[in-house]
Amino acid sequence: MKIATTASVVAMTVSVAVVPAYAMQDIAIEDTPSSFAATVDDAQNSSNSMPDNPNATLPETVSENISDDSTVVSENLAVTPEGDVQNIETGETVTDAQLVGTQSQQPDPLAKTDGESFIPVSASDVKDAVEQSVKQSVEQSSSKNGATVKLAKFDGNDYGAHWGTYNNTKAFFDYKNNLFAQQAKGVIDVSSWQGDIDWAKAKADGVEGAIIRLGFGWGNDADAKAQRNINECKRLGIPFGIYWYSYAEDASGSRQEGNDVVSKLRQMGVSPNDLKYPVYYDLEQWTWTGHTPPTNPNVYNGIVNAWYGALQSGGYQNLGVYSYTSYLQGPLNNANIYAKTRWVAQYGARMEFTAFGTNDRGWQYTESGHINGISGSVDMSAFGVKELSQNVPIYRMYNRNSGLHHYTANYDEALDLSLKGWLAEGISFFAAREGNPVYRVYNPHDGNHHYTKDSEEKNYLVSLGWRDEGIGWFVPDKGKANVYRLYNPYSGDHVFTEDLEEYNSAGSVGWHKEGIAWQSN
Template structure:
């Protein structure tokens, strides 16, 4: 993407003879006995083997860009509020671009574009990436560098690794600041320099553009490339990146997982919408369907330079832009989306929870990544110094993986759950205050499902009706339409929508007990409802995906038809339930629940079999959540603890947090209690 540097600086040959100096920030493998380097595909010059922590970082480096050298001077005409966008260019708040050292205005259209056409964003660095940084930080770094020089402190550029005298080649580069590859949970993983896990089940991913030239993708794949993010273009109304179509074809031909990115030049909602429409057009022209994408389509948001234009500075403006861009792609069926940026921008111009929730790839060339992802999947672009067989020059390298382990799961191994026919809310196990919603409350065929904060409307209520094969039809109460897999074509990211009931398997669903929440499995095969990217923000797409064991695929069912007097307070409601329940012993309740779940008997039949006067008591024990039965069959949770749990949830805690705090082993019970109180209040 955007952050790349050349290896610069003076090697301290007096202290470290050239023959003992290796490359910077890498892990090496030993030269083979026959004199040839072991073929790992990623080549680096050097004769040493890294055996431990790498040495320090240069005081001559640009802030946030360890391989770019500080300028000798910064013109006094450039204010501290300006942003350095390369090692020799700065952009002022008014959008004017100047030479960092001389202060002279830059007018070269290849660098600044024209009033109607933006430049290639990589032109100002000759294809190298650069993380924009403030001129204030540049001046501070220069002052520190000068102070160290005056005191005689030895400085070295980037990391100098040294050890045994061997010719080597790198298996994969690590960060210039010491972030490194390792293993976790028996999977490839990436760690910050302190040893903190960034991602497990992690893959070596690069991002490429026309500046990498014509890539030999067979050699790159053999070198260990496990994923690629391909630049499709920049702005709107411009041509493809000149290598994009070939890069896409080659990745598809060789089975290399890939995603897409577009560098944004938008400055308001209409221009962002134009960029979204342009990406859709390019993807279709390139023959890229949603199913082709293993990685997201990324919206690259950075502090751009374009003559006559200035980028937004408000997170509110950016929120509107991102929503407009997302809307264009989602309308075309591309739901696997994300934002890419760098830490400083995310801490300032993009500093909002809504934008951070959509951010799935971050550039930072430090020892740790100071950004908190809300999605389980995440990417860290940790260096621009990847040297990979098949690619000329250097390339950006990233670690893409999961924060939480994603198990490969066969949901058919889980027991099918039988729930009483009735109307339910489908809440997320990861965030029980949000659930499955029909976008915009639409009533037409084809309106998609999404995650949304619970609001107790009929748009979030679904009638479950058991079929003879044990599956269920799930009908939205507001529209009368069934949850449906679009076109009956199941697969990763397959669209889940509402459609007129038609009795096909595309509209049948099994409820599987995961042990903590339910999988809702399509009758079309081993595919389950999934919250895209594990994001818990309103508007996140809910689609099909292969089971992976994450909370993004687990749901709770709670009744929408509890008959509770609405003129009573929360305590009165619970007391009334306690009085009615006291008619039956804990053993009797447990026996009734067990009988209901272990047979095909209805609640009425269970009541008659056990000699209960009515079936209503059993239905109440079940109706808030079928998993409530587990709590009934165990020691009853005291009334006082139920009230405390509800109060904690109403104060903002999630059910799992409240349960942990109060020592309740069945956190799913709390959602039922909370929903009763919300309705009463």
């Protein structure tokens, strides 16, 4: 697709508004709470639930030994910035290897919560919640102010996120009826902590997909129920994906984890074609005796790229990152990681992480679902599974202050830049969902981004101080049109365009014509 104007390159511009495709369409809501505001208020004002975890109970007290900068990782445990695990109420250091591991052995990450999911929160927030709870009337219900919801099948969550319809198909919405996913599917994620699942009953009770834990760390046995869960999903035709919990401290560790994933998938007879949902890399703040999780997004970026490389080398291309909002906004705050994030946990009224695709994404909206065939509670997610075109639009943005161009396959990144004043110049060309990688690097000194299919060029720029931001998109071996590359010797800016007229016009006013960069899809 040609750009409608060569404004930023030559003389004039026309802004192309970035508007969600569903903005003008009708939304119908079915079986929704009568008052979302009331639901949210009840849940948020709950007298004894943990912040961000509506079904986890607050401790009666928090020990003075628990510092404000510690992180609460379960109903009973907190982790100091140094990595020590403490009992919340007594402040005593926990040394149980089942919970914290040993120097050489990673613990099962779900052992801390008896198999339940828990979104880590700051100890300071927990202390505030405990203080607020004490101030509330002793006559108030101790069961979350009447807001407890026992979920059956695929209902919404305590805060009002809910199911409905959109364009006559099932969809998932936040508490204000904002669309999260169209053509949505109800998906559970499971591990050995759910025991032997009666998958036939689960399917009959509304389960439309499953994400199965394969394992964690490296050098460990696979999840004890992974093979059974995989076999049952195959037998009953339940679409499934895989998740792997990371303990990686650096790219070397994540590469070992990636190799372990490939090995175990092959051992269990899982081919790439079996996976209707991705293989997810589960990145969370972990606890492991003698080890400390990364905090630098650049370190995590290297970790993610190495894991992806191991999986892709093994033939598995359908991949994604899983985490929770606060971690994505902290240690995982990296454009490349955001581009790979396809499944996010947030047990609240809305999904506050927005930097992932409109349809190809999942919201783990509760940790306390109840499904026939499963003993106890189970995580529930809404996944948008609309079939996506193999053509990936690459948005072109222009900064009128710096004169720089930016290209991205991430719609939400383009929208964010537009809201910050960048001029949206439409779709520059179409990339592919797989093929040859186009690398994205960033110059922190002048704010310039560059994109290249040449790994040697990428590595050279990184050696000069450019920041490696991973793979921006993929391009085919043989495409439908040439994408030309122009270079501005004054600003260092590059422009990529299918428009031969723009290419020649810019070349006539001082831009260097650098030939064909790649072909578009």
